[in-house]
Amino acid sequence: MKNKLASGILIATAVLSTLGISEAFAGERPPADAKPLVEIIKTLEAQGYAPIAEISMDDGVWEVEAYKNNEERELRVNPLTGEILSDRKDD
Numbered sequence: 001m002k003n004k005l006a007s008g009i010l011i012a013t014a015v016l017s018t019l020g021i022s023e024a025f026a027g028e029r030p031p032a033d034a035k036p037l038v039e040i041i042k043t044l045e046a047q048g049y050a051p052i053a054e055i056s057m058d059d060g061v062w063e064v065e066a067y068k069n070n071e072e073r074e075l076r077v078n079p080l081t082g083e084i085l086s087d088r089k090d091d
Contacts, residue, residue, distance in 0.1 A: 027057070028056075028057040028058060028059075028060075029057065030057055030062075030079045031060070031079055031080065033080060034079035034080055035079065035080065035081070035082050037055070037062075039082065040062060040077060040079070040082045041055075043082045044064065044066060044075070044077070044084075047068075047084075048068050048069070049064070049066040049067070049068050049073065049075070050066065050067065050068075051066065051067055052064060052065070052066040053065045053066060053067070053072075057079070060079070061076045061077060061078060061079060061085060062075075062076070062077040062078075062079055063075070063076055063077075064076075064077055065090060071089060072089070072090040073087055073088065073089060073090055074087075074088055074089075074090040075087050
């Protein structure tokens with residue numbers, strides 16, 4: 001049992017060192033004074049964007065993939081205000 005645990009830890013360490021720890025846990029964080037994501041989602045849904053398929057932080061703004069009127073949209077949303085900065089058809 002101890003050998004299996006030690007082997008698992010060794011394999012996990014090798015994988016993380018191969019990937020690089022920063023790559024394994026990469027991800028951009030929203031600004032400290034950003035609106036809670038749940039508020040931004042509620043605002044977008046109230047504007048007819050549903051369902052929301054994916055949300056990620058990129059270059060300091062939320063990138064949102066959502067549907068409106070059965071059309072897939074790609075939005076860029078200000079994390080501080082919730083304002084939609086751009087809305088375009090997702091190809």
